[in-house]
Amino acid sequence: MPPVPTPPTDPRAQHLMNEQQRELRRLYNDEDSRTEPFDPQTLSGEGSLLLTLEEDGRLLACGALKKLEADTAEIKRMYTVPGARGRGLGREILSALIQAGREAGYARLVLETGNQQPEAVHLYERAGFRRIPNYGYYADMEDSLCFELPLR
Template identity: 55%
Template sequence: MHDRSSCPDRGGQPSRPALTGTGGVLVAAERNGTLIGCGALKRWNADTAEVKRMYVTPDTRGSGAARALLDALVTRGGALGSARLVLETGDRQHAAITLHTRAGFRRVPNFGVYAGVEHSLCFERPLA
């Protein structure tokens, strides 16, 4: 995993997620020198960080790249002192839901901008 300054958007083009505040982290996975995925952490406060912008290229899905990215973000979140990580995904993102559940995240009520959003599902994972 590598720190990166950009990440592919959903169309596969580089973008720069808004990682504001102290402790924002962007990690990337490469295969043979080619960027195949990324993920970010956005610090909310001293105790909580949100997993953002998880993405792997379609041809690498199912290869373990997404799990490696998520594991790297969990490790980085703990190293930053976060007590928990939170994330949001869509209710039709079955592979993402399975990935997050297998990685120890559990469903919680929708939070923040996702509260009341019909197709959003929110998760959290304690790190302490």
């Protein structure tokens, strides 16, 4: 089943993204109690798109596009539940997001991942993303790795 657009207000999607945030906090030993649960409004704006993969009514993977500038969107919220990893679901989501970015007319996609996520780095590099200097919020974060993919 291909990735499908999903409202960020879907409780299953919210649960999936909250799980992603919990996993990242564990991975990076981030005990920041100020971190709030996923806010669906962050993916509700113009140019935003949340895609999910579902099996037997359960969401297994997600990823989103969020408009940053007129010609640039950011890949956000890439996540696959641990029990479904190794099946290529992240690759499916990423490919669909790249296609959606092209169809929306974006000139490039950017993303941030962490230096403790070699599988994610490999996924992005295999899809053609190349390292760029850390941008925006991530500019001074030592654990962050930023990437870009020109679409034109």
